[in-house]
Amino acid sequence: MQTQNPTHVVRAAEEELNPLIPHLAEIGLSLVVFGILFFLVKKFVVPAFEATYAERTTAIEGGLAAAETKQAEADAKLAELEKRLADARHEAARIREEAREQGAQILAEMREQAQAESTRIVDHGKAQIEAERQQAVTSLRAEVGALATGLAGRIVGESLEDDERSARVVDRFLADLEAIEATGAGTSGNGAV
């Protein structure tokens, strides 16, 4: 096996060498080293790794639980806000509806008032016109009577000083006139005068 050996010795040694036959020291050494390593690994390495795994699992689970709680809280808050928003919308719609109704009512009232006012004004005007007409008729009647009487007296030549008689004539004439007016636009009245 050594370099200074002649070749045939090396060859002879190789033929004899059986790698399957162990070196006893190697069996013992590998077991001792393995044993020490096993002890150290079991004592220091494995517990540290296992503890890290366990801590990590706990941390992740805790984080997940916290996240779930937060999510639930957020969901609840969102639901509440949505509910509030819906309420507010509903309220706004209600108020708008009310306002519209009120507006319509106010409009109707105003219209009614205006109608009433206009009716009143028209009525008032009519009444005034009637009164003025009446007044005109009255004054006209008196004047026409006097004129007609004067005219008739001049034509007939006789005094119609007799008030009673002349008043009767005038009244009859005017009554005739009114009768003609009432029946339409008749011409006989003029001829009767």
Next chain:
Amino acid sequence: MSGIGSALLMQGSIRTEGGGGFTPPGPADFDLPPVFGGGSSFTLMGQEFVLGVTKPMLQVVLSGVLIFTFFYLASRKRAMVPGKLQFVGEEAYGFVRNSLGRDIIGSHDFQRFTPYLFTLFTFILLNNLFASIPFIQFPTFSRSGMVYGLAIMSWIIYNYAGIKKHGFVGYMKLQCVPAGIKGPILALLIPLEFMSNILVRPVTLALRLFANMFAGHLLLILFALGGEYLILEMGAAYAPVGILAWVLFVAVAFLEILIQFLQAYVFVLLNAMYISGALADEH
């Protein structure tokens, strides 16, 4: 890769100087001279063993120191949001704990075996990777003695776990009597089951790891030395073939890294499966 090549070439140049022709690498390449000591020797089963501290022995100790230091530093901080070091440590630990421990042994019992499986995986993986780490470049488990210890330990652990749970008779029945089989065929099956579940398992565990590491390293030596011999000794005509051998050396070196990982994984996976089988409820 030049580091690997030069280290192997030194061995190779020593070996080819002795005489004409190419000496293929063999078991002697794994029988390294002691680093310290080596004064006396003893003979066991026709083999001569030198008393002394060899390179694989130093590697085993180094692996223990490196693994503990790394994972101690990685696990010490215990931050909720891990840094790079802690992340790597946790990934490695979580890989063994979850995919090898929990998924195979089951969530009820795996916690008891997690330190064992984790230590076993890191221990084997680093010692295998030593074969590809520059300036170390020797697979610790190509020394059969290193593997036998671990295989015996695995055998004791899974059998102990089963006997503790079911009692000796219950455990033997669980391991040796197949479910749902009755009659004289049992006379045939019970010895077979006993062989495969109790006797053969530690042997296959040990040989699988040992032989993979041994053969892988042998293959690398062969490509390195063969390439060197073709280039330096055979003349210019063979040089391209030698360069091809070195290219293949690089490819095989990468393949070896995969195998190193797989062998560590398989060793621990089988441990977990044996434990799981030993703890299984009565059929």
